[in-house]
Structures are given as C-alpha cells and as structure tokens.
Amino acid sequence: MLKQLTRDVPFTGNLKSDIRLFLTANNCPKTAGHCIDVGNEARRVAILFHADADAAETAGWLHDISAVFPNHERIAVARELEIEVLPEEEAFPMIIHQKISKAMARDIFRITDTEILDAVGCHTTLRRGSTLLDQVLFVADKIAWDQSGEPPYIRELLRSLDKSPAHGAFAYINYLWERRETLKVVHPWLKEAYEELKGKVMVQ
Template identity: 65%
Template sequence: MNAVYARLILPHPTGNLKEEIYQFLLHNHPATAEHCMEVGEEAGRIAKQYGANVEAAQAAGYLHDISAVFPNPERIRVAVELGIEVLPEEEVFPMIIHQKISKAMARDLFHIQDDEILDAVGCHTTLREHATRLDKVLFVADKIRWDQSGTPPYLEQVKAKLEHSLDAAAFEYIHYLWQRKETLKVIHPWLEQAYYDLEQGI
C-alpha cells in the first residue's frame, strides 16, 4: 500500500461497502461522512430514474469524496505520490484534484475494480467529455446534495431539468457556472469540454 495512506485509519472489512466507507470517514474526516451517504442515496435514486446501475451509482456516491481526508494544502503532493497527472488548473486550485484522489483511494483502499464506478468518482466535480450515464448520475447527485450550508442557488433549476432529462440537469449546473466563469478561480478543461459536449447534445 502506498505510504501516503499510512496515517489513515482503515475500516475492518465487513462486505458492506456503505458501512465501511461511513466508518472510514467517521474516523478520518467525520464532516464528510453524512454528505457521502446522502450523495450515494441520491445517485441511486437518479440511477433508477434513468436506467443506470443503481448499486454502482450508490457505490460511486458513497466513495466520491473520501479524499476529503487529505486537506487542500496536501492534495497536490498526495496526487503526485499516487502517480496522478496534475493539470495546471489543479495546481492553482487543488480542491478540484480531490476527484482524482478519491478515484485512486476507491481502487487502493476499497478494492473497487469496476472502471465505470472509478471513472464516475474521478470526474464527479467537473464531469468530462463523452461522459457516461453513471458519470452524469453522480455529477448531478453531488450538486443536488451539496456539502455547503444553506440551499444551492441552482437547486430548483437543476431538479426541474432532472424531471425530464439527465443531460439537461447536468448542463444546467455547468451553465450556471459558465455564466459566472469570470468569478471562478479556474476553468477546469474537463468542465469546459463537458459544457460544449452537453450543449451540442442538447
């Protein structure tokens, strides 16, 4: 196991992925535990609505923010130690690279081998070009069950779009950011690619 994980308290294997992730977060970053559980349940609901794999969606949701155990100032170093490519935008705004670190942790610590789950975890903040259905399910679930205080300013618009189209819901959130891109610290290239890809599809 990579030495970067040495200080983490790992859960006892139980065969119950949800419970293992919950215990892992309670011991290492309790503030994120409930958020990950909520996103997992929301992802499962959206997956059922749009014919995606419900169990895979739930697993991706439970796993998506496990990298919160590493604070922002450590994330670039952690990514490098894990052999993850670091983009210039991620150097400037390390919060974004947590999606890639969560993907690595899902594989290394929770032994997830399903590439569809891993890839969804790995792009849940920015989405990506040619996103899979599961990518979009997790992306939208995370935006609906956000981890900040208060109500997301885009929430009602995203939920309204989700009644009719998963793609439209994903695009609604990215379009919300796009309208405010001058205020963002960076525009991640994956987000930009997802914007134009979804815009063309819609």
C-alpha cells in the same frame, strides 16, 4: 501513505459501513454523512433513468473519500499516487480531490469497476464523453450538496433533470459557465463537458 489512513480502521467488509468508519476515523464525520446522502440521491436518480442503481450508490459513497487530505496536501498526494496534475488543479487544489478519490476507491476499497471509478474521478467537473453513470453521480452530488441553505442553481437543475441527467448536468455547468469570470479556475474537463453537452441539450 494510504496504509497510514487505514491502520486504525476496523473494516467490516460492508462497503457502506467501511466508508463511514474510514472517514470518521480520519476526522471527517460530516463528509461521511454527505457521502451517504449522495449515494442515496444517486440511487434515486439512477432508478429514474434506468441506470445501474447499485453502481450509482457505490460511486456516491466513494466520491469524496479524499476529504481526509486537506487542500494544501492534495497536489503532493496526487503526485505520490502518480496522478496527472493539470495547471488548473495546481492553482486550485480542491478540484483534484475527484482524481484522488478515484485512486483511493481503487487502492483502499478495492473497487475494480471502471465505470464506478471513472464516475468518481469526474464528479466535480464532469468530462467529455461522460457516461450515464458519470452524469447521475454529478447531478446527485449537486442536489445533495454539503453546504447550508438551498443551492442557488437547484431549481433549474431539477427542472432540467426532468428531461435527462445530461440536461440536469448541463444546467449546473451552465450556471458555472455564466459565472466563469468569478471562478478561481475553469477546469478544462468542465469546459469540454460544457461544449459537448451544450450541443446535445440544445437540439433536444
């Protein structure tokens, strides 16, 4: 299945260029631009908080490479890739794209750094026990969002990010949590991240 996606891609060995080529060849040029933007933002945030800037940028480039699979195919794709599918993901397949991107980063782009892979794999929901790199990618994706206009949560996120990536991440998760009745699903990883970060952020 993954070989079909790469058959006509003239890979160069330069990861940034190859991700752009891969997404463009698979009819996702807008996603290619978004991934580069998130990589840039992740590097900026990483430098501010003394995280690994190269790893953060790489994770940003890779985070949405699963956009090549439309929503209605994602559950079948996840199962073929032997990814665990949670009930919430089956109900709202968009959210499993983070796990598929992680698998594709490993299997197509030969990423072996587990910190990068794990950050890609939780960039939409975050997770309990999130690392600094997880949090950097999470907030970078929310700052460099792929919709038009200004994100409704952005001012609070940026204000909180002045303290730490954990504070920035919590600002966004709290924004969702306050509106959880309107969400299609509440992913268990998001709930766990909310509960954990709330305890940490409120005492700092």
